[in-house]
Amino acid sequence: MSGQEGDSIASALHINGVKTLSHSLRFYRPRGFFCGIGKCSSCFMTVNDIPNVRTCITPLKNDIRVKEQDRVGIITDKKFINRKRKKIDTDITIVGSGPAGLMAAITAAKQNVPKILLIDENHLIGGQLIKQTHKFFGSKEEKAGIRGVDIAVDFEKQVKGYKNIEFMLETTVVGCYNGEKVHKLIAVKRLKDGDQLFEINSKKVIFACGAMENMLAFPGNDLPGVYGAGGVQTLMNVYGVKPGDKVVMVGAGNVGLIVSYQLLQAGVNVDRVIEIMSKIGGYHVHAAKLRRCGVPIFTSCSVKEVYGKDKVEGVILVRVDNSFKPVSGTEEDVTCDTLCIAVGLTPSIRLLEQIGAKIEFIPEAGGHIAVHDSTMKTNVNGIYVAGDSSGIEEASTAMIEGELAGISAAASIGYDKNAKKIMKKCMKALNQFRSGPFGEKPRICKEKIACCWNGGINY
């Protein structure tokens, strides 16, 4: 089998018609990939005898042997060839190079922090920006009217222009330990000839790890063809691979609406968008774009089950009443080869949890988040958080939060020129973003976080 340069293993397999990447252990059910960004375990395969490789974020290379793994992978000693761990000392480490991480790095670099390390487990800089082909909302300062992918290109140029920013791609932080003055991160960098272990000693750490796609529970949800919206976006916008020919979109929030529109742009038939709530959750303007292309949106509608032999062949939809209970007799059978799930995100906080940051469950944040103050500082000295990791919100606000975290971290080690002014500007911009009706959820989320920070009120 062959693929193109720049493909991931999963995208190359997909275009070769291989949608089943593994089988479940007990019932041998076929499984395909789901999130497409290395956050779930759906795409684990054995590559060159190394098991549990996340094929969705592993770049395709020449002459590799990719095998399905049908049991829990056992790590051979090939995984870590006999290499000593390398040590890196740095001032600020930023985990995640999405909008928040990039802005944090650029802001700290502008403050002349001597050593900034930007780590990302993907092979491209930009996080989810690289697949946002739509124009961003917001104001001029937050790059409104510019497409996410163009923002990523611009950021990448900026980051590469700073000599004080070093970046490590294809590097996963697997552990972090709280030190008194210096925090220790353990990271694995994937090199051509095996993995390299790094020990990073950093004065300050900013976690901008993003979020992961939510799943829905229904029979058949593990069939290849049930994809997360982010995964679908990755396939078509990053790798140029059509996820399917006929898609049913689940969720009429902004993500569901935008990805549906992008599917249309890619020449994929979007049969309909369904939404369990009685109202469309996303912006009307996004819904209007779909409607005038002839895509219907059904509210108060949910998935009963997905059927198919080895892959999605169709979906049974059902109307729901005001309490979200299925109304019997309203089932509708829709044939499709892809069911795209866009039902929200959950913040990625595992590293923050590990380092001892105070974690609270806040529904408006999308799940558990690290409690932080208005300058993005957590309760662990020297640890900061920004972007979706601190509560699900927009890319525009992630950029502002990244700037805030960057400036706070820089100021805390003495690079505090204009710091107060910049912080004030950021906070003002955030408040403005969150003051409208669509900012209600993040506004409540951040208010609750502030309460937790001040008094530890438990929700």
Add this chain to the structure above:
Amino acid sequence: MEGLTIKNYKETGVLCLKDLKIPSEKQLRKGVAIIECIQEIPCDPCVAICPVNSIFMKDINDIPKIEYDKCTGCKRCVSICPGLAIFVIKIQDDKAQVTIPYEFLPIPKVGDNVNALDREGNVIGNAKVIKVNSKSKTTVITIEVEKEQAMEVRNIKLD
């Protein structure tokens, strides 16, 4: 756009323009932007790009309001609007020129005959492409339709 009542757009995604305060005949003959953005979303590039300051917002979450008398129908807001929610309508004799943002391939050429679609994607007639501006990735296309369809046609479909 004062007086616009929206029926069920939250359920359907389709605006109902029954009560839309349509620009006056004179304003429409001059050519004006119709802003179909009716929710308070934090976004303001239309205000920033307007060369004659005809679009107003109290703050970034406000709904954009346009002063038809000031608007020159220059179409700059059509391509900048992230929501693709701005259209320019110009009436000439018994025809209407409708300018729409378009982000699909292939891009039609001037002179092409295309299907005119309404807000629900229904074909409601034919349209002739009279202007194509593909300077930005959002192509701005002006089509000519029957005058009566000016407030209905919001998309095109190539055969």
